[in-house]
Amino acid sequence: MLKIANHKVYAHPLPEGHKFPMEKYDLLPQQLIYEGTVTENNFFIPSSLSDEIILKTHEKDYFEKLKNLQLTAKEQRKTGFPHSKELIEREITIMGGTLQAAQYALEFGVAFNIAGGTHHAYTNRGEGFCLLNDIAIAANQLLNLGSIKKVLVVDLDVHQGNGTAQIFQNNADVFTFSMHGKNNYPLHKEVSDLDIELLDGTDDKTYLETLKETLPKLLELQQPDFIFYQCGIDVLKTDKLGKLGLSMQGCKERDRYVLELAKNNQIPLMASMGGGYSEKISDIVEAHANTYRLAQEIYF
Numbered sequence: 001m002l003k004i005a006n007h008k009v010y011a012h013p014l015p016e017g018h019k020f021p022m023e024k025y026d027l028l029p030q031q032l033i034y035e036g037t038v039t040e041n042n043f044f045i046p047s048s049l050s051d052e053i054i055l056k057t058h059e060k061d062y063f064e065k066l067k068n069l070q071l072t073a074k075e076q077r078k079t080g081f082p083h084s085k086e087l088i089e090r091e092i093t094i095m096g097g098t099l100q101a102a103q104y105a106l107e108f109g110v111a112f113n114i115a116g117g118t119h120h121a122y123t124n125r126g127e128g129f130c131l132l133n134d135i136a137i138a139a140n141q142l143l144n145l146g147s148i149k150k151v152l153v154v155d156l157d158v159h160q161g162n163g164t165a166q167i168f169q170n171n172a173d174v175f176t177f178s179m180h181g182k183n184n185y186p187l188h189k190e191v192s193d194l195d196i197e198l199l200d201g202t203d204d205k206t207y208l209e210t211l212k213e214t215l216p217k218l219l220e221l222q223q224p225d226f227i228f229y230q231c232g233i234d235v236l237k238t239d240k241l242g243k244l245g246l247s248m249q250g251c252k253e254r255d256r257y258v259l260e261l262a263k264n265n266q267i268p269l270m271a272s273m274g275g276g277y278s279e280k281i282s283d284i285v286e287a288h289a290n291t292y293r294l295a296q297e298i299y300f
């Protein structure tokens with residue numbers, strides 16, 4: 001069964017006019033149920049993570065200041081969010097959703113978090129709509145438990161996974177792969193184990209050829225027994241914060257390729273949704289929904 005972390009806590013709004021499209025987290029489950037791709041039984045409501053698990057990834061001083069709303073105004077602006085108790089609770093719940101989804105992926109082969117993909121969060125700070133790093137927290141916990149031995153992070157968001165790269169820079173058990181826009185945020189990029197920088201306007205053909213040339217080689221060389229997939233849809237040509245040129249179909253074929261490769265190689269995969277900022281909310285929901293439709297088609 002396809003298991004998906006859903007988050008009722010998204011009912012807490014951000015200030016009016018904020019550019020982060022929070023409504024997609026409510027509309028996406030509705031669309032998937034309406035069209036019959038999934039039922040309510042596919043969703044689970046995650047619980048918050050313990051401080052102990054979070055502190056295996058993030059520095060204590062940063063996490064304590066985050067929880068106690070003690071970050072400076074400048075530090076808050078860096079994250080893109082005005083901080084509140086509800087925001088921090090929501091972020092911790094997102095972390096729990098990714099860890100639980102990863103555990104479901106070990107059982108069913110694939111699982112999703114409607115949210116997550118918070119790849120700009122470092123060990124000691126937040127950036128770019130990311131306060132804590134869900135992929136890193138879940139990967140560290142599965143490794144610590146001995147559930148897996150080798151992780152491959154496949155980050156195909158339009159923005160480099162700079163926080164994830166920093167967190168795992170000295171960890172041989174996690175290989176970080178980020179394929180992103182060269183001229184996009186963040187201005188200062190970290191060094192992943194493999195970075196592929198794409199030129200503005202990169203089209204479907206070039207993008208897919210690059211991915212298909214790269215990913216099978218990584219599986220062969222790294223022999224991962226788990227994949228964390230950051231499948232941001234801000235690679236779309238319609239995205240306000242991205243500079244690439246993928247069509248809706250090209251983005252769908254990207255996801256099909258990653259999911260089929262993981263399935264055919266019997267590597268459990270957990271997907272976090274990542275970014276998506278197209279002008280029309282219908283484009284955002286449709287592109288994200290395609291990933292879930294493909295998972296049902298390929299795995300179940």
